[in-house]
Amino acid sequence: MLAWTRIPERFGDLARLAKKPAAQLLLTVATTVWGIGATGLVGIGATAAQTQTPAPTTVERTAKGPTAKSIQVGLFLNVQPDCTSGPLPAIRMVEPPANGFITIKQAKVRATNYKQCLALEVPGFVAFYQSKPNFSGTDLAVIEVKYPQGRTELQRITINVGVGTDGQKI
Secondary structure: OOOHHHOOHHHHHHHHHHHOOHHHEEEEEEEEEEEOOOOEEEEEEEEEOOOOOOOOEEEEEEEEEOOOOOEEEEEEOOEOOOOOEOOOOEEEEEEOOOOEEEEEEEEEEEEEEEOOEEEEEEEEEEEEEEEOOOOOEEEEEEEEEEOOOOOEEEEEEEEEEOOOEOOEOO
16 A cells, blocks of 8 residues: 655645545546447546535437437537637446447537637537437437536437438428
């Protein structure tokens, strides 16, 4: 066992972080696949979890699309008041879809007339759902999005797969 008291005082923040159990660290997702045929989790950074975090807000989302094709189900970014990018949120699968999988990809997001920003280009995460090859119906996934400022959202995503022609309800 290591004696944490040997860490010099000038590294006080590091010493306090190192004393926290590993369960209190949260990985920021770079690219990962969850659900059927999951291949694992890749992390690019870590942030200490807050001990007193407010209760997460539940957000209901819906998406629809064709069977066995990528369907965009989320876009996650962090735009600061000065129109620059802040740190990206951490994303965690709470409840994987039963009939497909969710993929998170890093992207560069361009937008105009977003809040007070006339034009911006910032990094972001884009979430895609893809069903099993012969699945048609409704699937559900729940993901947790933790923003660096402490806000947490539970996003409950209902996906209608293979509804109508090319996934569009008529």
